[in-house]
Amino acid sequence: MSGHEPQIKISIPAAASRLLGALRRAGFEAYVVGGCVRDSLLGRTPGDWDICTSARPEQVRTVFSAYRQILTGEKHGTVAVIVGGTPYEITTYRVDGQYHDSRHPDAVQFVPQVQPDLARRDFTINAMAYAPGEGLIDLYGGRSDLHACLMRCVGDPEERFAEDALRILRAVRLAAQLDFALEEATERAALDMRQSIQNISAERIYTELDKLLAAPAAGKVLSRYGRILAGAVPEIEPCIGCTQPGRWHCYDVWQHTAVAVELLDVAGMDDKNARILRWSVFLHDLAKPECRTVGPDGAAHFPGHNQAGSKMARSILLRLKAPTYLVESASALVAIHDGALPSDDAGILNMLNRYGAAFLQRLCRLKLADLAAHARNAGVMQREQQVRAFEGRMLELSATACYTVGQLAVNGASLMDAGIAPGPAVGKALNTLLRSVMEGRLPNEKAALLAALEKEGLL
Structure with a gap:
């Protein structure tokens, strides 16, 4: 067979090897195929081990009758066999019929040889098959393309x-x-x-x-x-070649976005927070072309691109049916990504009260990625220092200061016990106290808080 390389050796996990062996002992051809072969040749650990075989689906079911099976893909030739809790997809050699929806073949035809099955696959690096003792089948130069x-x-x-x-x-x-x-x-x-x-x-x-x-x-x-x-994402197109003022920028809007994505730091973030950050950086400036104006000095400006960008980010994510948490979080970050940050404790506490520490950490990461994709000059580096200073103080205050009603040394019950009538007056009093504590005018101590209300005639 052309493209047959018997000298290549791939280490196959025991479970997948057992499945291959069972098919071959039953008289059928069987190979691991696709991404697992590609990743193995690249020295990566494959996530899945898929198998292709000359056995038809009903024959695969018979060979593995002692195993639990998933049959949702059987019409297209795939039987998933569960070994040790892990599904292994075993697919009959096939060729695809016509595609009328640009996605799925109208029908598949099972074939007895592996060559036409490999010919229908997408990329050369995914069109290689392997079996122990037989070696690599590479009919389309996949291994060469891996090296290149x-x-x-x-x-x-x-x-x-x-x-x-x-x-x-x-x-x-x-x-x-x-x-x-x-x-x-x-x-x-x-x-x-x-x-x-x-x-x-x-x-x-x-x-x-x-x-x-x-x-x-x-x-x-x-x-x-x-x-x-x-x-x-059609909104990308206008960003390509959309120039920005040289005082701050060294890239057009799209290249700036690409570099910001490259330089984003998600170290220590869980998957959910990292996803919010990546999408926020990807989307943060897509509205700039529609907001672009040119001043008398000939420099480009982008008034309102935060708010327009927030609406655009929401629109794109809703169109893509992204998770609700991502729609809400990313659009909120884009809305204020280019805004000024306070340097005083009262201002920082106000932001903590409004957004919470986790959101503000994401905002700082977004701002730093955005600034890292600017021109490297003193003004940009000063902004970076401001963001880092804000983040450091914000994290200190979030751990030690009072910035939510729930952290006050009094609550609704204690205010009613002290004489405030139940109803809106309780919430109003709590928010008044919180404002005074956040601004440093009152300590967060029960006696001091109740005394302040009494002084104001609220008790």
Whole structure:
């Protein structure tokens, strides 16, 4: 078989090896295939081990009748066999029929050989199969493309993308995860066919973009393939080439965004907070082109881009059917990402009261990523120092100071015990006390707080 490399050795986990062995002992061909082969050759630990086989679905079910099985993909040739709580997808060799929705084949046809099955796959680096004792089957130069760090479609890229428009986004997302580039013909076809991405479900687009933004080379890929990604998020297009004033900036709006994503620090953040930050940085300046004005000095200005950007971020995330927490948090961050930060304790406590410490930590990370993608001059570095000073003091105050009604040394019950009638007056009194404590005019002590109310005639 052409492209057969018996000298290549891949270490397969025991469970997947057991499944391969069972299929082969039953008289069928079987290989691990796709991403697990690619990742193994790159020295990465695969997340999944998928198997392709000459056995038809009903034969796979028979071979593994003693195992629990998931049959939701059986119509397309996939039976998932559960081993030790982990599902392993076993798929019959197949060729796909016509694609009329730019996503799914209308039908599949099972075939007895592995070669046509590999020919239908998306990229050369995903079209390799392996079996112990037999070695690597690489019919399309996937191993060579791995060494060259290239994403190349199997066969004609226009045909591959016409079959499934999601492959356009997958190409860019994998490039970001692997730090690869798109091969020339693949890039050209992706760019020409980017509008077909709109045929994909919003949830699929969101998932690919979310993985892309979390990838190691996200910034580099955003910088290089912005026009392709505009097929998924059209608001990107006007940002490409939208110039900014040289006093503060050294990039256009889109390149600034790409560099900010690259330089964002999410160290120590959990997945949810990191996701909010990545999307906030990605979206923070997309409204700049629609807000752009040019002053008498010829410099560009972007009045109102915070508020316009917040609305745009919300619109994009709702369109992509993103989780509600992400819609709310990202749009709120974009709304104030370019605003001034207070340096006095009362001002910082006011922000803590309004937004909370977790939100303000995210805001500081967003601001620092934004500033890191500016020109490197004294003015920008002074702003960075201000953000770091605010963050440090904010964290100190959040741990020691009173900035919410719930932290006061009195509560509604104690105020009513002291003589305030139940109703709105209780809440008003608590907020008055909180303001006085935050501004340093009262200590947060029960006796002092009640004395202040008595002095004001409220008790």
